[in-house]
Amino acid sequence: MTKPINDDETRIKVRDLLEKTRFVMLVTTDASGSMQSRPMTILAIEDQTVWFFTDVNSPKTLEIGRDHEVLLASADPSGQSFVSATGTARVTQDVEKQKALWSEANRLWFPKGPESENLALIAVTLQGAEYWDSPASTALFAYGYVKAVVAGKPPTTGENETVTFART
Numbered sequence: 001m002t003k004p005i006n007d008d009e010t011r012i013k014v015r016d017l018l019e020k021t022r023f024v025m026l027v028t029t030d031a032s033g034s035m036q037s038r039p040m041t042i043l044a045i046e047d048q049t050v051w052f053f054t055d056v057n058s059p060k061t062l063e064i065g066r067d068h069e070v071l072l073a074s075a076d077p078s079g080q081s082f083v084s085a086t087g088t089a090r091v092t093q094d095v096e097k098q099k100a101l102w103s104e105a106n107r108l109w110f111p112k113g114p115e116s117e118n119l120a121l122i123a124v125t126l127q128g129a130e131y132w133d134s135p136a137s138t139a140l141f142a143y144g145y146v147k148a149v150v151a152g153k154p155p156t157t158g159e160n161e162t163v164t165f166a167r168t
Contacts, residue, residue, distance in 0.1 A: 010163040014129040015045050017081050018074055026052070026122070027071035028063035028089075036063060037073075040122075043101040048126045048165045050085075053106055056093060056120035064089045070124055080158070085129035087165075093120045126165035134158030 018024065019042065026040045038060065043051040050072065054061060064070065072085045095115055102114040110116040135158065 021074040024072040024074045050124045052122040080134040082132045087124040087126045130162040
């Protein structure tokens with residue numbers, strides 16, 4: 001595990017961790033101001049944009065229409081990596097992009113394929129992120145535990161970085 005040394009490397013690390021996990025919790029704000037969270041599968045990450053499929057009539061599309069600010073949270077406990085990313089979301093129906101991102105697994109939710117009238121894309125432009133990435137091996141965990149017990153301090157075997165992506 002190599003610690004990023006600049007913001008560009010940190011942005012790459014965030015994208016890599018998100019791509020590795022492939023699943024996030026997308027958090028939006030509903031009409032009453034309450035946060036709503038649901039699991040989403042990442043279709044692709046292009047530069048600072050994360051793509052998802054959705055039903056154009058789902059509550060999350062209405063919430064994004066009212067408030068574009070969202071949070072993406074991912075966790076890979078077995079790999080000891082976690083990401084929290086903020087961004088600006090938009091909903092679009094772009095059939096060519098839908099075809100480009102389509103896989104047959106999506107037919108479960110959209111039986112008519114990438115040209116389904118209710119299929120839409122959510123594009124989240126990342127604004128900022130924080131990640132935590134620690135070694136997942138049992139030996140390193142044991143070493144950290146012993147160090148914590150003997151020295152009375154938590155180990156410093158992982159990474160924690162924040163980075164800005166885009167300004168809107």
